[in-house]
Amino acid sequence: MLIRTVPPAIKDPTEFEVNLPPCDKHILRNGVEVYSLNMGTEDTLMVNWTFHAGNSYETRNLVATATSQLLKNGTGRLSAFEVNEHFEYHGASLSRHSNHETADIVLHCLSRHANELLPVVAEIISDSRFPQKELDIFIQNSKQKLQVSLQKCEFVASRLIDAHLFGEGHPYGKYSTPADYDALRQEDLLAFFDEHYRNGRCIIFVAGKLPPGLFELLEKEFGGLSLHAPQPGYISTSHLLNPSPQKKQMLINDPEGVQAAIRIARPFPNRHHPDFKKAMVLNNIYGGFFGSRLMTNIREDKGYTYGIYSYLMNFIQESGWIISTEAGRDVSEATVSEIYKEMEEIREESIDEEELRMTRNYMIGSILGELDGPFQVLSRWKSLVLNDLDVRYFNEVINVIKTITGEELQDLAKKYLVPDEFYELVVI
């Protein structure tokens, strides 16, 4: 007779060895480092060029974003259409992302097309032209997109909470206005491109089933460019934090709105601080996954929201700890008070051993799952490299997850989950 009420025996995930598959490092003749991971069964390839070209380096708002977005819009030889067609003809995608410190160009393609595609990426990095006409279209369409986004409470809340936490003038807190788009000038983009891409500080990451001759190809196409490697520990830190003097704010963005976007956040140190790894575990218990306290209480018990999460912001110099949800308008105040109530409970009551074990096991299982596949493994390496960390950090994280005690977590909660230190924003 099958007994269904008793769970089958499990191997406790904390007994698993969790190792980050090693990554190779090559150095091109101009000093640019190439981190590579040869892994996977499909003939797929990802190449990621990371430049220190985020918005921390711009002198006018949106120049970093606009430069990044318009990299595919024409070189000395190819029009925007021809650049796009070249990648799309080969079934490839070339995406651009601009962050605060860094900006990425990411190529996804079938390994066998690398020979046709990498030279065009090199051309983009050395000879993008930012035609005025392309810039004009970009400005017009970006303003339209912004107009639509500004009608959504979650968009408005997400950008304002960053401004409250870091200051409107700080790269982490800046946001865009239609006037910023109008003020974009071709010469600013060209100058930014020249300094931060063509002559920029670059790191290359490659993963997938690496085709033969890939490193020779990278050397040939990128080793001769006037790129250079970032100096160790190099990150501009000239920006001053300027948080909002007012901790609680409420905004009616849409009088007809039926939901409220709630963002509650506090400053938090970056990954180099000894509390960061421990806070990752505490965050999971508090609001980091579906089985967390916030989700269990506010969604699964009260039904106030479709989802609620807390997380540590993925920034390099400063981080923040944030709770984020969209809740029914009529229950938004109740939601806010439950968020604080959960903080209080985690500070005041010791954490149950079973709950801690469940969180550890979930986190280990989740990391094991994420290490499945070359692109995911490489993105772990990339995060380590950009944060000036190495594999020891990854191993320490695993160790903290496996060994942290309930008392340590409670001490951490008393130190950080303090309502007075949080900025609270509700946007309807």
Next chain:
Amino acid sequence: MLQFDRFTLDNGLKVIVHEDKSTPMAVVNVMYDVGARDEDPSKTGFAHLFEHLMFGGSINIEDFETPLNMAGGENNAYTSNDVTNYYIQLPAENLETALWLESDRMLSLAFNEKSLDVQRKVVCEEFKEHYINKPYGDVWFRLREMAYKKHPYRWMTIGKELSHVENAALSDVENFFRKHYNPTNAILVIAGNVQTSEVRPLAEKWFGDIPAGEKYDRDVAQEPKQTEARSMEIKANVPLDAIYKCWHMDARLDHGYYVADLISEVLGGGSSSRLYQRLVKEKQLLSNIECYHYGSIDAGLMAIEGKLVKGVKMHEAEKAIEEELDIMKRELISDKELTKIKNKTEAAIAFEDMSVMTRANNLAFYEILGDAALFNTDRDKYFAVTAADVLEYSRRIFDRSNSNTIHYYSEN
């Protein structure tokens, strides 16, 4: 060529095993052959609401989430107009935990009033977040109602209206479960670092004694051929005018489906696609434009949507879109375009196949379509499409009498 084994339990449950020793993980995917198209028109949104209730405890297991997390597992689910799918990923050593959990909720749910009450609210918030509290969020409610007069694709998976979700009763939940959630209406896929010889006894152990239940025979009204163009105007509090058009296309396994898929690539796939290049870049009539379809099992819809550049008149934008469709109906696409869309399809498939979870999901879906082996052969049908097929099919679907249009105006 993807390898898999297949067997059927005595109660009719079809089991597919796909071994991949390169991962330490296992995936358990249970797909039920039920979606929003199987709902009563007066109780829409039910398949999706039901999916939420599947996490509210089953007959012998009060809490689904905790034991799964204990075993290092994660899970999620989705509902479409066609199917409902549940998937778990966990370390392969703990595979049995997933089978224990999935089998118990296939056996019977706990059916509790509290869970229903909470999930009604959660789904209402989901409804608000995605469709009400969002500019243009109502468009597909209107478009589906316009395009479908008979077929149940005329409502959204989330439900036709909030009240249908709000009024769901516990008796509806029980009836729905009995009708659709049983071994004869489900596909179980076990994939990852597993072995068929070990999986088979485990599947029999946990799923073997679940009563077979009755096979649900789908009797869905087919949509009659549309014979005249339909259109409507909406005025709403949105910042920009927008245009939405859709046309009936073929069902998932028909030849026309593959042709339609490639047509959507020619028109809207990427920044070198025709609509983007001509209408956004050259003529600057629209600030964005997309062309897509939903991959529906029954005859679905191909859609084009875009937002108008401020100052552009609706009829100008519409005329420009129609000019592009006329070119599709008049001229063969070039060899270069045909190669481009096939290369793109080949790459998309390779990237999709990198994930064990996606492979498991696809195997289950093809088995619902009739045969998991289609996973390996269905894809060749894209590569068999010719430029002449594209021309002929464009003529067929981009016919005015097959079109549904919404002119969405900003009242600001």
